[in-house]
Amino acid sequence: AWSGSSGTHIMSGVTRVITMAPEKQEMVVAQMHDGSDDTLQICVEGTTWRASINGTEHSTTLGNFSWGTDVAWEIRVDDGELTIRINGAVKITTDPGYGSGQYFKVGVYPQQNSTDQDNDPTDFAACELRDLVVSHS
DSSP, rough: OOTSSSSSSEEEEEEEEEESSSSOEEEEEEEESSSSEEEEEEEEETTTTEETTTTEEEOOOOEETTTTEEEEEEEEETEEEEEEEEEEEEEEOOOOOOOOSSSEEEEEEEEETTTTTOOOOOOOOOEEEEEEEEEEE
């Protein structure tokens, strides 16, 4: 774990969405957490990429990309300032007040609950991830 208020912390990668569950086409592909909850999520809803910071969806859309398209993303926290880049372009810069206990996570986190939402329990989501890099200084 690291402090979001000091130092430089970077996670970057390239994600290609392969498929999403048909009932709720939403997944989280990269995120930050602290000891109790997520502090940043990079989400894909259908073909729209967005960010949720400290539990609130950010007003800036990260972009729209067809499934099967490579999307390069970077999460950077530099002395408290969060910057999100998509395909090299800065999309969000903000100071979310991150404290200690931060850590990065990456994967495919479908945002559906089959038993609670009457979704087909055989539905799934898939993406490809490559070029994952994490650094702290």
